[in-house]
Amino acid sequence: DTGVSQNPRHKITKRGQNVTFRCDPISEHNRLYWYRQTLGQGPEFLTYFQNEAQLEKSRLLSDRFSAERPKGSFSTLEIQRTEQGDSAMYLCASSPLGGNQETQYFGPGTRLLVL
Amino acid sequence: GENVEQHPSTLSVQEGDSAVIKCTYSDSASNYFPWYKQELGKRPQLIIDIRSNVGEKKDQRIAVTLNKTAKHFSLHITETQPEDSAVYFCAARGGKLIFGQGTELSVKP
Numbered sequence: 001d002t003g004v005s006q007n008p009r010h011k012i013t014k015r016g017q018n019v020t021f022r023c024d025p026i027s028e029h030n031r032l033y034w035y036r037q038t039l040g041q042g043p044e045f046l047t048y049f050q051n052e053a054q055l056e057k058s059r060l061l062s063d064r065f066s067a068e069r070p071k072g073s074f075s076t077l078e079i080q081r082t083e084q085g086d087s088a089m090y091l092c093a094s095s096p097l098g099g100n101q102e103t104q105y106f107g108p109g110t111r112l113l114v115l
Numbered sequence: 116g117e118n119v120e121q122h123p124s125t126l127s128v129q130e131g132d133s134a135v136i137k138c139t140y141s142d143s144a145s146n147y148f149p150w151y152k153q154e155l156g157k158r159p160q161l162i163i164d165i166r167s168n169v170g171e172k173k174d175q176r177i178a179v180t181l182n183k184t185a186k187h188f189s190l191h192i193t194e195t196q197p198e199d200s201a202v203y204f205c206a207a208r209g210g211k212l213i214f215g216q217g218t219e220l221s222v223k224p
Contacts, residue, residue, distance in 0.1 A: 004158075033212075040216075040217070041216060041217065042119075042121075042204045042206070042214030042215055042216055042217050043159065043204070043214050044214070045211045045212060045213070048211065056210070056211060058211075091158070091159070102147045102149075102164075102166075102208060103149070103161060103164065104149075104161075104212065105161070106151075106158040106159045106160070107158060108157070108158045109158060
């Protein structure tokens, strides 16, 4: 499968714990995006990388959230001291440089449940 | 701030009928408008997109129209089939991609 992959697919954690999610974009896609989706809503932008540089962060991304893309390939999203309100689907997407650079391809998501 | 409004939130049609979903956007700098289909528990999948230099685009049973003056765009699905049942999201991009709230389409056989 050469699409965007995300791990884990599901995560259940207790309030206050830290969690980390991984996203592997489509090979050679230099742009990578993180979104959060809650039930009945569209995806909400969190942050985006061009290669290893984090170029934009949403106000939704509190200090407890951090994202990295150290080598410009896979990315991780960490949530520290999780809260029940963090329960959501976390989606990753990637897009290529040049050509249809606006077209974003989504991964299957990581569903987080904070108890 | 930037906003995309999508209507209706739910839409039920008979197989073979047409379905229309409408979106309006607030950021006049938006120049790219994709539509995604999301089946239950699955990833959003791009079904069609349009750029601001085009007023209409068609791909088999799916078409999208864009009115930049009015800042609205629509998805048209003709000859609907049960497998078209899903949640559809519109989005608009000026800087980042802003999604609408989604339309749950149900196609009854």
